[in-house]
Amino acid sequence: MRKLKGLASRTYHVMFHVHTVTGIVISFALYVIFYAGAFALFYNETRQWEDPDLRVPYTNNVDLDLAVSKVDKLHTIDFGEEVDIILPSVHNPLLQVKAIGESPADSIKGETIKVAMAPSTLKRIDAAENRVTVARTIYELHFFDQIPYAGSVIAGFVSLFFFLAIVSGTLVHWRNVLTKFYAFVKEGKWKLIWTNIHTVFGVIGLPFQIMYAITGAFLGLLGLAAVPILLSGKFEPDDLLAKLEPSTTIELNNAAQPAAHLSINELYKKVAYHFPDTKIQSPRILHYGKEDAMVIWYTKDYKGLSGRGEINMTMKDGEIVEEYSVLPYNKSYVQDVWNYTHALHYGNFGGYLIKVLFFVLSMITCFIIISGILIWRTARDNKKYTFKQRRFHHKVTKWYMAISLSMFPAFALLFIANKIVPMDVPDRIAMVNTIFFLGWLLLALYGLFIHNYSKHNRNYLMLGGIFSLLVPICNGLATGDWFWETAIRYPWVFYVDVFWIFTGIIALYASVKVMVKQGSDKPIKDNPNHKKRLQLGNASTQGN
Amino acid sequence: MDMGLGHGPYPFSNPRIALMPANPKYLSSGWKRFSKVMAAVLGGYAASTTIFVAVAVHSSKPENALFSTTYGSFLLWGIFMVMVYWVNKAWISWSVILLITVLSVLSIAIAP
Numbered sequence: 001m002r003k004l005k006g007l008a009s010r011t012y013h014v015m016f017h018v019h020t021v022t023g024i025v026i027s028f029a030l031y032v033i034f035y036a037g038a039f040a041l042f043y044n045e046t047r048q049w050e051d052p053d054l055r056v057p058y059t060n061n062v063d064l065d066l067a068v069s070k071v072d073k074l075h076t077i078d079f080g081e082e083v084d085i086i087l088p089s090v091h092n093p094l095l096q097v098k099a100i101g102e103s104p105a106d107s108i109k110g111e112t113i114k115v116a117m118a119p120s121t122l123k124r125i126d127a128a129e130n131r132v133t134v135a136r137t138i139y140e141l142h143f144f145d146q147i148p149y150a151g152s153v154i155a156g157f158v159s160l161f162f163f164l165a166i167v168s169g170t171l172v173h174w175r176n177v178l179t180k181f182y183a184f185v186k187e188g189k190w191k192l193i194w195t196n197i198h199t200v201f202g203v204i205g206l207p208f209q210i211m212y213a214i215t216g217a218f219l220g221l222l223g224l225a226a227v228p229i230l231l232s233g234k235f236e237p238d239d240l241l242a243k244l245e246p247s248t249t250i251e252l253n254n255a256a257q258p259a260a261h262l263s264i265n266e267l268y269k270k271v272a273y274h275f276p277d278t279k280i281q282s283p284r285i286l287h288y289g290k291e292d293a294m295v296i297w298y299t300k301d302y303k304g305l306s307g308r309g310e311i312n313m314t315m316k317d318g319e320i321v322e323e324y325s326v327l328p329y330n331k332s333y334v335q336d337v338w339n340y341t342h343a344l345h346y347g348n349f350g351g352y353l354i355k356v357l358f359f360v361l362s363m364i365t366c367f368i369i370i371s372g373i374l375i376w377r378t379a380r381d382n383k384k385y386t387f388k389q390r391r392f393h394h395k396v397t398k399w400y401m402a403i404s405l406s407m408f409p410a411f412a413l414l415f416i417a418n419k420i421v422p423m424d425v426p427d428r429i430a431m432v433n434t435i436f437f438l439g440w441l442l443l444a445l446y447g448l449f450i451h452n453y454s455k456h457n458r459n460y461l462m463l464g465g466i467f468s469l470l471v472p473i474c475n476g477l478a479t480g481d482w483f484w485e486t487a488i489r490y491p492w493v494f495y496v497d498v499f500w501i502f503t504g505i506i507a508l509y510a511s512v513k514v515m516v517k518q519g520s521d522k523p524i525k526d527n528p529n530h531k532k533r534l535q536l537g538n539a540s541t542q543g544n
Numbered sequence: 545m546d547m548g549l550g551h552g553p554y555p556f557s558n559p560r561i562a563l564m565p566a567n568p569k570y571l572s573s574g575w576k577r578f579s580k581v582m583a584a585v586l587g588g589y590a591a592s593t594t595i596f597v598a599v600a601v602h603s604s605k606p607e608n609a610l611f612s613t614t615y616g617s618f619l620l621w622g623i624f625m626v627m628v629y630w631v632n633k634a635w636i637s638w639s640v641i642l643l644i645t646v647l648s649v650l651s652i653a654i655a656p
Contacts, residue, residue, distance in 0.1 A: 010570045013566040017565075221618070224593075226613075228596075229600075229610055234652065234655065235610065334607050337612065
């Protein structure tokens, strides 16, 4: 195969250095972002597993008008404000109504009330939403939201520099892009193996990674990009928002008279008839019971990039008001850009094939990051560097292995913590989060005492494997829903359990099979020993 | 071949891999390095965002140009960063970046 023309010598070295420096600086954060992000793709799918209150039979045959009037009886809803209904879904089968009303306990008006109901009986359920945090902790960790204000900006910058690392890395590799496209080398010297893993997977994942680098930078740094727009003083933010969300321009008449209109149930049938291939998720009702009543149906089809919709209907006659609507596959450029970026980043298109693919590609990206660190270290493990420098390289690598590889057992621990902390404990979320973050810290600290990277790998795989197998057991013990019973009743509880069982078995198998090098990766001061150790290391790898 | 690294048990048969890590003789240092980082991060930011506003103020549909910043400005920012390091002389990169920024700001200022 033809070799492409590479960079000139100076450019090559400079780009290499740019790639190394940005790569090393962002590596820790980027690993956390991709690892947590891979799990965060399945946010909704984890909800029913983490929250036993959501394990009720699903039906989409709900009397919405009755639900609203029931909530009205309890809380005297202020219909001058918006009333939001979240319809039951496979992942969260509860029907939820959110409105402004008064709480019966202290009869204070103007409070935000949220009522969850079983969809079939419309009986009120005290949902544990404020007591459960697995999906949310992972989702927030994905962009460091645990750090107030700065978290998402840091994540945005990491994404931007990830883009720089991708471009510079591709330029460095350019000459070999074609010839080494299939270079899955698993024999030979470690530096070569790590390099081939890094470049081959890097090229395979290139479109995926560029997409995430750009959309990630957008989600984290949008505020920064908007500064010149606002500073220019030529644009009203409200006008721009109106182009994106036309429903923000709706002006309701405060003096509107009470009037009869179609029921929400009838309107639901209308919107379902007009948009048969989409999931109607959450209607927002404005001026319910008045002459200018409106309903906005928020929809998603999880198929196309432009599949999201906001369909605005008058309640008087059920006409679709296009002026205030965002129609699926019929959007303006502005709305399309916005929806494409979000759908791409959240993997909300192409069904579960895309989500699974993105999960695997995220894990591959984590693998690229690890191999990058190992290249960095291996390339510096020689006589050109002083003992002090080499010790520093080893320390960074060790920290890196400890923090990143311990995420696997720590995530399994988070799932376990959600089950072993009883549901009625006050401040439960803080407790679960403490177990997770403290557990991660301890697991990482343990890694600092290991001076052999293959041992890091094996030990964390083993710990992660054991913890993974405990996850479905804890779920069974805590909720009584064992995975052999949930397969038909609550498939998504079953899938999460089965995911952990498979992960556990694979991890334990891999931990037994993993090649553990002899000796230590710690630099040794005098060169003869250092040489001897390297030879020993190579001999043991060739033996495998 | 001895690339200055070839010792011990690693036979550096692949010359490209032997060229790792980067040779410091090609890398800038001191003020030049600082200037390049500033050009890449701050200059890249200024040029990549103002250029979209400059197009928007003269457009009949300004929202299209403005919402293109969501992906376009970050792509451009990254390209500016690569440019700064690709071009050896820092003043050339600074000139390009400042020219784009100043022209953009002027274009915004003269817009009705």
